[in-house]
Amino acid sequence: MPEPLRGLGVSPGVGAGPVFRVAAPPALPEQQPTVDDAAGEARRATEALEQVGAELEARAATATATAAEVLGAQAMIARDPTLAETVAGK
Numbered sequence: 206m207p208e209p210l211r212g213l214g215v216s217p218g219v220g221a222g223p224v225f226r227v228a229a230p231p232a233l234p235e236q237q238p239t240v241d242d243a244a245g246e247a248r249r250a251t252e253a254l255e256q257v258g259a260e261l262e263a264r265a266a267t268a269t270a271t272a273a274e275v276l277g278a279q280a281m282i283a284r285d286p287t288l289a290e291t292v293a294g295k
Contacts, residue, residue, distance in 0.1 A: 247293040254292065258283035 214220075240246050258280045265276035282288065 243294070250292045251289045254283050254289055 261276050261280035261283060265273045265280060268276055
């Protein structure tokens with residue numbers, strides 16, 4: 206008999222079908238780095254989001270059809286002002 210799986214559903218109802226298990230999440234490091242310059246870290250993080258957005262847009266420009274749409278949407282997410290504000294702790 207198959208092994209029953211339990212977990213949190215993302216929508217109401219019951220589902221049946223094949224299951225594809227993903228790998229276990231990676232373990233976090235024992236030592237968490239300390240942050241001495243929170244404003245600098247926030248600035249670097251928001252700069253990284255902008256760089257990712259630019260890279261995704263460049264890739265979208267050379268992709269075709271659906272791939273271009275997906276990459277464009279991901280670029281918009283990376284450049285979302287609310288995301289940047291959240292990262293910056295505002």
